[in-house]
Amino acid sequence: MMSLPEKTRLLDSLFADCRLLPLLNIERLADVLPLADALSAGGVTTLEITLRTPLGIDAIALLRAERPALTIGAGTVLDASQFAAVQAAGAAFVVTPGCTEELLEAGRDGLIPLLPGIATASELMQGYRLGYRRFKLFPAEIAGGVGLIKAFAGPFRDAAFCPTGGVTADNLGAYLAQPNVMAVGGSWIAPPQLIAAERWQDITALAKAAVAAG
Template sequence: MNADDLLTLSPVLPVVVLHEVEQAVPVARALHSGGVRVMEVTLRTDAALEAIRRVAAEVPDVVVGAGTVITPDQARAAADAGAAFLVTPGTTDALLDATVDTGLPVLPGASTVSEAMRLAERGFDRLKFFPAEASGGVGALSAIGGPLPHLRFCPTGGITSDSAPRYLALPNVACVGGSWLTPKDALAAQDYARVETLAKEATALGTEAATATT
């Protein structure tokens, strides 16, 4: 799998924060039942690496990756845990080198034209735009597409089910990252049926965006 393959797995890349390892497999299965075949587990909790390990081992139909990768050690640990891809909120030379060394597809984060150009110089043309809403949202990404039409983005940060279609309608957006598919209260209540329903709604967003651009 490469970055292009990753960006086509779902119109919405679920950004999942797990505080309990036991939630990992039920969440992955609920997302899959809703038509979403990918999930990004953020490395913001102590449960994250083991959660990635369990999903990779027990739910092979879901492509699980690591998000919020901010250090070289995290990149290596995520790869060792079985992550199929890495996502960073921003980039440094050391972090980029470490992610490349893992051999995994990477979505490095950028929020400015200069950062995007620098990543393109390093050979990355599939990027994360973060924090999307705080960095200008749809208008900013549309403007970036003018001078940098060869780059494609997965915007993340503040995007909702209401705003997602506007991002997906942009020619330089392949998918969006969203945390709304796995809301904190649903996970706390082990309401995986709700996660499945939200996944089904997210899957439909791709069809809506395609219709809007034709």
């Protein structure tokens, strides 16, 4: 079992080459492989499949079986039972919208890294006390955006963040310019309307543009 420092290093390695994390809500299982291929063709190979739809766990398992070269994380994980389920499905990491003691313990004791969601310094300190140093900032823009990330850099010098929520192509560069931003997450790279319309080439173009901005 990996220690939390080892899990921190693993998370850093996952985003060393591309600091983008598209959030994908799967409405049709048939979309999973062409969507992943479209993103991969654009240079984005680390994906977050959320549990916002009932197909999330099936989509993770399918990608692990059919696209083993991609790194697949699980998002919108709300409790320890979901953590266990996505870990069993083959997720490489877990992302949560907030942090609870139950989830922080699951991430500490689990086999894969957890990126706990925080929106305040107090929430950050809850995870920090247990040894967490990488966090999802959600909802980033509402919580304070780039200004909050800059403020966190003072008291939490070894913490880094993946801002999600309100991140767009227009403000992507401002987030990525912050030295304590490990990655940036969002759905603008693969908007639901493009997925629904199966406009895979357009998604590839958006992925390429995001990679170029990074």
